[in-house]
Amino acid sequence: MLNIAASKHAHEQLHLADVASTPLASDGYDLCMLVLADEHLTDIEPVYREAARLLSKGGHFALIGYHPFFLMRGMPTHYHRANHDAVTIRSYVHLFSEHFDAANKAGLRITEFRECVIDEKWLASKPKWREYLNWPVSFALVWSR
DSSP: OHHHHHHHTOOSOOOOOBTTBOSSOTTOEEEEEEESOGGGOSOSHHHHHHHHHHEEEEEEEEEEEEOHHHHHTTOOOEEEOTTOOEEEOOOOOOOHHHHHHHHHHTTOEEEEEEEEEOOHHHHHHOGGGGGGTTOEEEEEEEEEO
16 A cells, blocks of 8 residues: 555655554644544554644544444455455444544544445445445544644
8 A cells, every 4th residue: 555655656755654653743733634444443542642642733633434333233344355355354343432532532622523324326336235225334533632
């Protein structure tokens, strides 16, 4: 993934690091994002602490995740290899209360919370997911420091 990102030449810097302990400067960013990764962490408190450390005062941390409802219903995160084999990725359920507690401990406050359900528009691009119509599939949390 890092090589693909580097090939786009859209970033000033790229680092391979633990999301909960980066080599980036403290108080140096107006925006931090974590996308589709929290469900792969055993503990989410360290990532919230790291986001708070990285953010400048008034900065925002956006976290977009796979909805815990899907995990709790037995639908793990997965991807398909080039040969179309599905590969399951180890996932952990983090309830929204855990996100709120971790963010609160890190000194962040919520500014926006959205959930996305599988609807007809979604099914237009993924028709095989029809059995999941109206299931919540993802969420977005935006926090401020």
